[in-house]
Amino acid sequence: MNEDVGLEKDRARYGLLAVVVSNLAIAAVAMFGVWRLDGDKSVIVGVLTAAFTTVSSITTAYLGIKAVSNTAKAMARDNARDRNPVDPSGGAPSGGV
Numbered sequence: 001m002n003e004d005v006g007l008e009k010d011r012a013r014y015g016l017l018a019v020v021v022s023n024l025a026i027a028a029v030a031m032f033g034v035w036r037l038d039g040d041k042s043v044i045v046g047v048l049t050a051a052f053t054t055v056s057s058i059t060t061a062y063l064g065i066k067a068v069s070n071t072a073k074a075m076a077r078d079n080a081r082d083r084n085p086v087d088p089s090g091g092a093p094s095g096g097v
Contacts, residue, residue: 012066019062023055 030051034044 015062015066019058022058026051026054026058 030047033047037043037047
């Protein structure tokens with residue numbers, strides 16, 4: 001059980017790291033593009049809009065997937081606990097015999 005918790009922490013940590021690094025890369029490319037456009041306002045607006053949309057989409061997708069994953073795991077854990085209730089006296093599971 002403890003290995004599962006460590007694995008989930010690693011997955012969350014590296015997933016978030018991937019999102020942050022990709023967002024920083026998108027921001028860097030957008031800033032470089034704006035710098036190279038030399039004041040063409042209509043193209044700058046398009047570049048910044050695309051960058052903002054991409055960053056918000058990636059971040060929202062990560063957070064949404066993480067939330068659904070956490071909810072599914074909690075439901076599975078609760079379902080397993082309901083199927084195998086523990087005897088209040090501390091003995092073996094009380095169901096099935």
